[in-house]
Structure formats: structure tokens, C-alpha cells
């Protein structure tokens with residue numbers, strides 16, 4: 001007999017993946033140019049040329065053992081030191097390679113961080129809207145998963161609601177800014193209020209509450225300041241990924257950073273190593289680690305995303321849709337004209353416009369559009385958005 005729990009995770013497949021499969025099948029019938037697929041957060045901008053060059057150089061000039069062999073479980077020390085130096089330069093931290101643990105992207109980083117902190121009975125809070133895998137990762141790690149509703153219409157943290165949700169069993173608050181699916185960047189004031197609240201609750205309950213900061217979109221911000229949360233709250237574990245910032249989602253590369261200022265930092269870091277071991281990760285891909293070592297200072301070209309954001313947000317609001325202005329990531333939340341997202345997605349599907357209902361992210365009433373797509377596709381899709389709204393008005 002198999003595990004019912006794992007069967008459940010496998011059988012209930014992701015709606016986003018289902019839409020993507022539908023899109024590919026439909027494209028084979030009517031042609032790629034007539035599908036307006038806004039479902040998947042797969043970066044459309046290719047990896048920067050420095051990254052492509054580093055792959056070429058690594059494969060051509062480095063020894064096969066360095067490129068294809070195992071690294072130490074926590075990763076190649078040269079890579080970890082390079083990441084630490086870059087963090088110190090940018091955020092004034094005091095991190096060394098010994099605080100960095102290389103992972104297979106943010107997904108693995110999150111799961112490892114959650115497992116490293118978990119003790120029997122712990123609860124994990126996150127703010128709505130959120131990346132749906134949080135529920136799978138945290139519940140399978142043992143946590144009771146508790147989403148906390150954010151401020152309606154801005155999707156900034158609601159401090160009063162967060163305070164209500166924290167109990168003596170709260171171990172982790174999982175934050176994601178810039179946010180998937182809203183594109184919202186949490187303001188420094190809000191994050192300071194969150195930090196104050198967690199400090200107060202830690203003192204009240206006499207045990208540490210941690211932040212896990214999920215930062216795959218850290219580099220994708222279009223003017224708004226992305227606060228580095230460990231600077232506000234010392235017991236923060238950072239989970240980072242190069243999937244979005246360097247357009248490498250299939251290479252599976254990221255890291256966990258346990259700040260040296262954290263309580264029991266050395267032991268916590270070993271718990272991270274233990275979680276990676278227990279989960280069977282062995283080590284992050286060696287080729288990708290070598291490339292990251294050479295490219296830690298490479299930042300994404302934001303211009304294509306800014307142009308897409310401006311076009312999509314500008315046109316949809318001009319037509320009459322209500323949208324949440326995204327300061328970062330590459331997602332736009334659009335309100336269903338009558339609040340019924342299923343109906344909105346079905347109407348759009350008739351025109352081959354594919355969107356994800358916000359219920360997948362605990363954002364009822366909204367749909368998510370991933371605008372990491374071809375700019376021309378956005379242009380071609382606009383008349384269909386007009387026709388969809390006309391249908392509501394008719």
C-alpha cells in the first residue's frame with residue numbers, strides 16, 4: 001500500500017500546470033500565436049549573456065570532476081563565499097560561506113528551512129495571497145498551516161490580523177516580497193511593524209518565532225525598495241533562488257542563508273544541513289553552482305518586465321479592469337468584473353486567453369496574470385480583454 005498523504009499531493013495536481021498543459025495542446029491545434037497564455041511564471045527573458053558565457057566556459061575549460069562531480073552537501077565553498085561577499089556588500093551583513101547552504105532552487109530551500117525548524121505541534125503562518133506550494137511544503141514537514149488575510153485591495157500585511165493569528169504554537173512566519181501572485185512589495189513600515197510584533201510575541205510566549213523570507217523575486221523590483229528582512233528581524237532565514245533573477249528555473253539552484261546573528265546560528269545551520277540530508281538532496285547541481293560562483297554580481301535586465309508591466313497594467317486599467325499595481329515580480333492581479341473568477345477565466349478561455357483563478361493563491365475575486373511573456377503576445381491579447389469586458393457590460 002502507498003502513502004495516502006503522498007497520493008493526495010500527487011493526485012491533486014496544480015491548476016497552473018493543468019492550464020499550461022491545456023495551452024500547449026491548444027497551441028498545437030490553432031497555432032502558438034493565437035494562444036494568450038498568462039498562466040506560468042517561467043521567465044521569458046533569456047539568461048543574461050554573462051550566465052550563458054559562464055556555462056560555456058565551465059563546460060569547456062573546467063575539469064569534468066569539478067563540473068559533474070559531487071560537491072560537499074552544503075555546496076562548493078568558493079560559490080558560498082562569493083554569495084556571502086555579495087550579500088555583505090549589498091546589505092551590510094556579516095555572512096560567510098559557512099552560513100550559506102546551496103539548494104535546488106527556492107522550493108528545496110523552503111522545505112529544508114521548514115524542516116530545520118520544525119518541532120512537534122508547531123504552526124506556520126503566511127500572509128495571503130501566497131504561492132500554493134507553501135501549504136504542501138509546510139504540512140508535509142509537520143506544521144499546521146495557517147494563512148493570515150492581508151489588507152484588502154493592497155495585499156500589504158494586516159498587522160491586527162497577524163496579531164490575532166499568532167499563538168504559543170507559532171514557530172514560523174513565512175514572508176514573500178516581492179510577492180507571487182500579487183507583485184506587491186511590502187513596505188518597510190509594514191515589515192518593521194511585523195518585526196516589532198514578532199519580538200513582542202517571542203517575549204510573551206518565551207520561545208523564538210522565526211521568519212522564513214522567500215526571496216526568488218528579490219532582484220525583480222521596478223522602483224520600490226525591497227527591504228532585506230534580516231536587517232529588521234535577526235531570526236530570519238533567507239531562502240533565495242536564481243530561477244527568476246537569472247532566468248534559470250530548470251537549473252534548480254538557490255540557497256538558504258542562516259545569518260550569524262541568529263539565535264544558536266551554528267546549531268541551526270547544522271539543522272539545515274541535517275534537513276537537506278534527511279530529504280535526500282545530497283548536493284545542489286555542481287554545474288549550476290560553478291556558474292553562480294562566476295555570476296554572483298550579475299543582475300537581471302528589468303526593462304522587458306517593466307515594459308510588459310506598463311503595457312498590461314496600462315491597457316487593462318484603460319479598458320476598465322481593476323488591477324493591483326505590481327511593484328515587483330512579474331505577476332498582475334486583476335479583479336473579476338463580477339467577483340466570480342471561475343466565470344471570468346471561462347469567458348477568457350473562449351478567446352484563448354488563459355489566466356489562473358486567484359483562489360489558487362488565497363486571493364478570491366482576483367485572477368493572476370504572469371506577464372513574463374512575449375511583449376507582442378500582450379499587445380495581441382488586449383482586444384480580447386476588451387471583448388471579455390463587453391460581454392459583462394452587454
Ligand SMILES: Cc1ncc(COP(=O)(O)O)c(C=O)c1O
Pocket residue numbers: 041104105106107108131176179180214216241242243249253254
Ligand atoms: C514565491 C515563490 N517561492 C518559491 C518558488 C519556487 O522557486 P524555485 O523554482 O526556485 O524552486 C516560486 C516559483 O514560482 C515562487 O513563486
